[in-house]
Amino acid sequence: MTEFREKLVDRMAAIYGLESPVTIDFARMCEDWEPVPMFDRSLEVLVASHEVDPLSAEDLEDYEGW
Numbered sequence: 001m002t003e004f005r006e007k008l009v010d011r012m013a014a015i016y017g018l019e020s021p022v023t024i025d026f027a028r029m030c031e032d033w034e035p036v037p038m039f040d041r042s043l044e045v046l047v048a049s050h051e052v053d054p055l056s057a058e059d060l061e062d063y064e065g066w
Contacts, residue, residue, distance in 0.1 A: 004040060005030040011047045015054050022055065025065050 001009075012026045026046070033039045055063065 001031050002035050002040075005035070005043065008043050008047050012050060015050055016060070020060070021063055021065060022050075022060070 009023065009027045009030055013020075013023045016022045026043075030043060033043070
């Protein structure tokens with residue numbers, strides 16, 4: 001995983017915690033997606049959207065993965 005993506009995972013973990021299924025799924029995406037600028041930007045936008053509007057506790061209970 002690139003340093004850029006590691007920082008994105010850290011940002012997601014700051015929102016939901018390291019053991020959250022949201023963070024775990026996001027980290028898997030960072031590992032699995034090809035390291036190209038288009039995908040990096042998509043991952044960055046995903047993190048930014050969660051920073052602005054995180055999932056509620058109710059949404060987290062219903063979370064089934066991406």
